[in-house]
Amino acid sequence: MDSPVLSATQLTKTYGTTVALAGVDLTVRPGEAVAVMGPSGSGKTTLLHCLSGILRPDHGEVVARTDRVHVRVTDLKDADLARLRREEFGFVFQQGLLLPELTAVENVALPLMLSGVDRRTAENHAAGWLGHLGLAGTEGRRLGQMSGGQVQRIAIARSQVTGPAVTFADEPTGALDQATSSEVLGALLHATVGRGRTLVMVTHDEAVAARCSRIVRLRDGQVVHDTAWQPAVHGGAA
């Protein structure tokens, strides 16, 4: 079996007197689509943030091992963490969090430009991703001229443009209707696990989780259930 792309050991995180994570161990292997589920306040988003280096756990460690890096995420300095997040990880949030001033292609090209790729190359590559996700012809459009589903697919394109080993998604379909949600989820799975990459996704939606290869359930900051590995269902891509 492949070595894990992410290993978390005994992660704990507290906010004041609230325990968000209470000694979580989690290993994620390449190609897995892991749905992290649990009631509100169970620690799902905190786990996602600790795994991706957005938050530092109080105790425990996270190790990332990709084709390009092998690092202890919890030991990295802020600047290195920002670079790791930009180049090795992809992110898709519920709100999209795209820059409204920029066009679709500029939004997708931005992470590449931040990593030093020249604008023309970055935009060509970004346009390729937009086309791959069924958004050809929208390159010069602004976000306000696009639907919620299209905006979320732009966010997926942006998350994939640097070729990340792991993509983290936090309720990526939470603000969409059922049909659009299914379509966007298909696009996300297609763009990640469909290409042998890894997806870690926080969701409340059982239907969304059912399309992942593995479901990890949290309660009170602890893993209470972890399903066996099975292939992800990534049909319905753009």
Place this chain on the structure above:
Amino acid sequence: MSVSSLNVTSVGAPTDLRLPPTASSWTAAVRIARVLADRTIADRSAWGLPVTALAIVSALTLSVAGGVRWFHTLEGEAGAFYQPMSMIALVLLVIPLATLAGAAARLAASRRDTRLSSLRLLGASTTTVRALTLIETGAIALVGAIVGVFGYLALMPVFGLLHFNGGPIGPAGLWLGPGPLVLGVLGIVVLALASSAIGLRQVEISPLGVRTRQRPPRLHWLRIAIGGVTIVASVLVMENLSVITEDVATMVVYMLVALAVPMLAINLIGPWVLAMLARVDAARAKTPVALLAARTVLDNPKAVWRQVGGLALISFVAVIVGVAFSYTTGPTSNPQEAFMAADTRTGALLTLAIAFVTVACSVGITQAAAILDRRALHVGLDMLGMPVSAIDAARRRAIMRPLVAVVVMSAGPALMLVLPLAGATQTFDPVSLGTTLAVLAVGVGTVASSLLVTRRTLRGVVAEGVARAE
């Protein structure tokens, strides 16, 4: 959990209310405003910045008005000398002060998006929602203006120390009286309501949210045509002042108009020129910071202009002050002439200082509000790995690049106006040029400092946002 399992005491459902057949949108707005008043007071982010901005505008406006009033109490030769000067200062300060008041009012109206869309969702008409916004903006403006009155009272002893006409003005000299104070407060409220009403035309309030119209209003090329024609007309008036009239009082009025009109023209042309330059910048941008900065300007050139337009005034005045300094620094044996020259310098520096404070406030307040309004986006970008320094650099560049354009755009027409009056020798005299450049440097430095101050807000918002992410 099923409904039957809930431990509720059955008291029977209330009978349906008979709804009035029609309700006036304004009546509904007043009722809702009263209900929401407590929430509005508790939400400091909704009123803190606008009240501060309006208080500053009001304190400065009343202080300037107090000064102008004092100059108009002078009689004889002194009155004839100081009164036109004070009117020039007033004309020069009207636009930046009005701009800051407008920015503050827009800020007050734009910070309650969720509430407005929720009300629309509940069935409130667009008119009710807009009326509610105007009522709240009016209340915020009233509070700001009243706080400003206290600011004005506190500043009276400070401005009273200034020496004009051979002695200090004295705090009492700046006292406007209760009538003008009330009028000043009402003026600020009316200005805020007018700005708010104009700002509201640019947002769509639907049950699904409040958003700025996606297609930014196009800036018509006629702006530049009208602006250009008015500047040329002003220059012609200045050049032919003695031909148009021989009466000194009429001449002063013409001069005031000829000064005010190009400033209005610059305000008309400004956003159009900024958009044009940003379009070129966006096409040429090679770095994410340059691209984002150019797109920020293009997204709303008028908003950027509102922040930097105050520097147009400073550049404009800087040229005039420079020439005035070269006139007033020469040796003179007449003591009356000497203190009049010194007073001219004091007046010019005071006008510029007030303009600097106004510009600094405009930039600082608008930037702080923009950072707070885009809190979620900034936090998200940080999570994605976009360094806060890059976000900050783009934000600062989106202001500092247009500044250069503003300086050139304003100093040019000012030179065209001054040249026919002062002649080339006086205009390009080292004292004149040195003063102009020093004033411009302080102006640009002031804006840059305001941006640096708001950097802390950005870092704080991102740090707090990440901590709150769960």
